[in-house]
Amino acid sequence: MVAFNTLTLDHVGRSFGGQAALVDLTMDIHGGEFIALLGPSGCGKTTALNCLAGLLPLTTGDIRIDDQRVDTLPPEKRDFGMVFQNYALFPHMSVAKNVSFGLQMRHVGKDAMRTRVAEALAMVKLTDYAARLPGQLSGGQQQRVAIARAIVTEPRLVLMDEPLSNLDAKLRLDMRGEIRRLHQSLGLTTVYVTHDQEEALSMADRLVVLRLGHVQQIGKPTELHSNPVNYYVADFMGYRNLLDMRSTRADGRAITVAGVGIELGGVASHHTIAADEDVVAAIRPEDIRVGTGPNAFTATVEVAEYRGSGYAIDAVTSTGQTIHLLSGESHPVGAALTLTVRPERVLVYPKDPDVPVGGAAGAAPEVAP
Amino acid sequence: MSGTVATPVRPSLAHRLAERGIDRTLWLVVPGAVFIVAFFVYPFLYGLSLSLTPSGGDTCGAYSGVLASYHCFFADPFQDGWGTIGKTLRLALPAALFNVVASIPIAYQLRGKFRGKRFLQTMLVVPISLGTVLVAAGLLNFAGRSGWINRFLLLIHVIHKPLALVNNYWGVLFSLIITGFPFAFLLVSSYLSGIDPSLEQAAALMGAGWWQRFSRVLLPLLAPGLATTFMLTFVLAFSVFPSATLVGNPAGSTRVIALVAYQAYAEKFDYSLASAIAIVMGLVELLVVGLVAVWRSTLYRGSTGGKG
Numbered sequence: 001m002v003a004f005n006t007l008t009l010d011h012v013g014r015s016f017g018g019q020a021a022l023v024d025l026t027m028d029i030h031g032g033e034f035i036a037l038l039g040p041s042g043c044g045k046t047t048a049l050n051c052l053a054g055l056l057p058l059t060t061g062d063i064r065i066d067d068q069r070v071d072t073l074p075p076e077k078r079d080f081g082m083v084f085q086n087y088a089l090f091p092h093m094s095v096a097k098n099v100s101f102g103l104q105m106r107h108v109g110k111d112a113m114r115t116r117v118a119e120a121l122a123m124v125k126l127t128d129y130a131a132r133l134p135g136q137l138s139g140g141q142q143q144r145v146a147i148a149r150a151i152v153t154e155p156r157l158v159l160m161d162e163p164l165s166n167l168d169a170k171l172r173l174d175m176r177g178e179i180r181r182l183h184q185s186l187g188l189t190t191v192y193v194t195h196d197q198e199e200a201l202s203m204a205d206r207l208v209v210l211r212l213g214h215v216q217q218i219g220k221p222t223e224l225h226s227n228p229v230n231y232y233v234a235d236f237m238g239y240r241n242l243l244d245m246r247s248t249r250a251d252g253r254a255i256t257v258a259g260v261g262i263e264l265g266g267v268a269s270h271h272t273i274a275a276d277e278d279v280v281a282a283i284r285p286e287d288i289r290v291g292t293g294p295n296a297f298t299a300t301v302e303v304a305e306y307r308g309s310g311y312a313i314d315a316v317t318s319t320g321q322t323i324h325l326l327s328g329e330s331h332p333v334g335a336a337l338t339l340t341v342r343p344e345r346v347l348v349y350p351k352d353p354d355v356p357v358g359g360a361a362g363a364a365p366e367v368a369p
Numbered sequence: 370m371s372g373t374v375a376t377p378v379r380p381s382l383a384h385r386l387a388e389r390g391i392d393r394t395l396w397l398v399v400p401g402a403v404f405i406v407a408f409f410v411y412p413f414l415y416g417l418s419l420s421l422t423p424s425g426g427d428t429c430g431a432y433s434g435v436l437a438s439y440h441c442f443f444a445d446p447f448q449d450g451w452g453t454i455g456k457t458l459r460l461a462l463p464a465a466l467f468n469v470v471a472s473i474p475i476a477y478q479l480r481g482k483f484r485g486k487r488f489l490q491t492m493l494v495v496p497i498s499l500g501t502v503l504v505a506a507g508l509l510n511f512a513g514r515s516g517w518i519n520r521f522l523l524l525i526h527v528i529h530k531p532l533a534l535v536n537n538y539w540g541v542l543f544s545l546i547i548t549g550f551p552f553a554f555l556l557v558s559s560y561l562s563g564i565d566p567s568l569e570q571a572a573a574l575m576g577a578g579w580w581q582r583f584s585r586v587l588l589p590l591l592a593p594g595l596a597t598t599f600m601l602t603f604v605l606a607f608s609v610f611p612s613a614t615l616v617g618n619p620a621g622s623t624r625v626i627a628l629v630a631y632q633a634y635a636e637k638f639d640y641s642l643a644s645a646i647a648i649v650m651g652l653v654e655l656l657v658v659g660l661v662a663v664w665r666s667t668l669y670r671g672s673t674g675g676k677g
Contacts (some may be wrong), residue, residue: 076574076576079576080574084571088565088570091671091672101572101575101585102576120450153575159574203444346382
């Protein structure tokens with residue numbers, strides 16, 4: 001059951017004392033979607049969430065649900081659920097009381113309330129903890145209470161503010177799947193804030209990458225992952241090699257770049273780039289192979305870390321530029337490796353991330369298998 | 370487990386003492402302890418023994434036994450023990466209650482960050498630095514029969530003869546509120562800052578209006594702090610003395626217990642009676658504080674999520 005068709009954010013902006021924290025966020029969120037707002041701290045993602053929640057008034061723009069203004073409503077009238085980063089559980093109320101709070105505010109009858117609280121606690125596997133106080137629970141359990149509390153009222157929209165950031169790595173993986181499962185089985189619409197690209201990629205239907213309050217790219221995980229719009233987004237999507245280079249030849253999309261002691265053929269997928277410009281070449285570690293092939297160059301092994309499935313190798317070029325790559329086998333430190341990368345996996349971007357997208361965007365290169 | 374169990378090595382004496390908190394830093398307690406013994410414990414015990422040694426003077430000559438001074442305080446019509454305690458409670462309880470209750474909305478409004486916050490806070494706390502005598506003088510000028518309040522009310526024909534706002538119960542109550550409020554405000558502010566503001570935000574998102582957020586979330590978390598604040602402001606107000614004389618009616622409605630004790634000491638020279646009254650005063654305070662503490666112990670007193 002989906003509570004609405006479209007939630008529209010129309011040029012939503014928020015400034016703090018003249019300092020813009022969020023600028024012109026415009027997007028449609030469809031009922032049942034899982035949206036992740038992604039970016040480092042200070043990028044405006046929490047501001048965006050708080051604007052949606054009604055905890056911050058907007059400076060510009062408006063928010064509508066199926067053409068009904070909601071940005072003028074106070075938070076208690078919006079019928080949204082929210083999971084706070086610090087969980088914000090009421091410390092003086094038992095788990096069951098915490099979960100039933102929202103139902104009490106909606107004057108749900110006693111019997112219905114008991115059933116729904118029990119259902120919600122069963123959903124997050126906390127049935128046996130109903131009578132405990134939040135202070136007696138572990139971080140992961142508190143986090144699940146916070147989720148139960150946010151969804152028990154069947155809100156129109158669920159907002160989550162980095163809900164997993166206070167958990168340890170293993171629990172975080174478990175909870176990721178759990179949240180996604182609840183989202184699907186309850187037909188929720190979720191807006192999820194995170195700085196963890198892996199979390200965002202694995203959970204969300206669509207991602208919104210923010211930088212300094214500005215939207216960089218909105219799209220499906222696969223779109224962003226294989227074809228980021230600038231090197232800032234590329235950095236977030238796991239393109240760990242961001243090489244400062246210079247374009248030497250431009251032939252439509254195909255760009256040849258040189259610098260840091262190597263020369264590579266690459267593609268400019270979102271921008272028109274001419275010869276002799278400062279550029280950044282973005283390459284994912286897993287796209288660099290040891291062996292001969294196109295774009296071959298040599299580098300010397302500096303560090304080789306065992307990663308279980310293989311080795312993460314840092315190698316340096318003749319100018320001292322570190323290249324990150326993955327390899328199936330170990331290579332001794334100091335060994336000279338011949339490396340190769342397919343030109344369509346070398347993404348070339350203007351040096352300035354604020355250069356607007358130009359040229360034939362969408363002529364995306366194939367996704368490497 | 371089987372096999373030989375190794376004899377545990379007995380840790381050194383210094384180590385064992387340190388585990389019980391006994392080490393060289395304990396010396397730091399000495400100056401404070403000496404001070405407390407010399408200036409509190411000894412005078413208190415001295416006063417207690419004095420109160421149990423009736424002086425047999427004119428005032429209490431009719432009473433005998435170890436407890437004669439206490440008996441005298443409660444039975445002698447001039448000392449009027451029960452009446453005196455009642456008068457003092459009638460001043461101290463409402464003053465303390467008002468100070469605590471009035472502090473809540475003001476401290477709440479001053480919680481956020483805004484321009485002029487420091488100035489407002491300073492204005493609210495300044496009365497702490499004014500002596501009771503100064504406050505009394507101010508009250509006499511401001512609220513006296515020909516003070517500004519009465520003159521203004523007469524001018525706009527709200528009243529036809531001056532209101533009696535000082536030299537009676539109300540004058541002392543005003544004075545207690547003026548001097549006690551800053552204490553209550555400072556305490557309540559600090560308790561309030563210990564409550565995580567995201568709790569209220571969470572409540573709002575769950576559909577709670579401002580009254581529900583206050584009564585269901587903020588108040589239960591603040592209550593232990595309010596109880597403590599009440600105890601402190603009550604004790605301050607219960608020992609009222611200068612303003613009872615200066616802006617009160619020391620012969621009648623504001624003949625508070627501290628005043629009666631002072632009269633026994635300075636006018637009747639009955640040190641035993643004065644000490645007995647002081648001890649009774651302490652017991653009444655202890656009783657009220659104890660009752661509040663019992664109520665406080667029934668409240669939730671764990672973490673409040675904030676920086677507190």
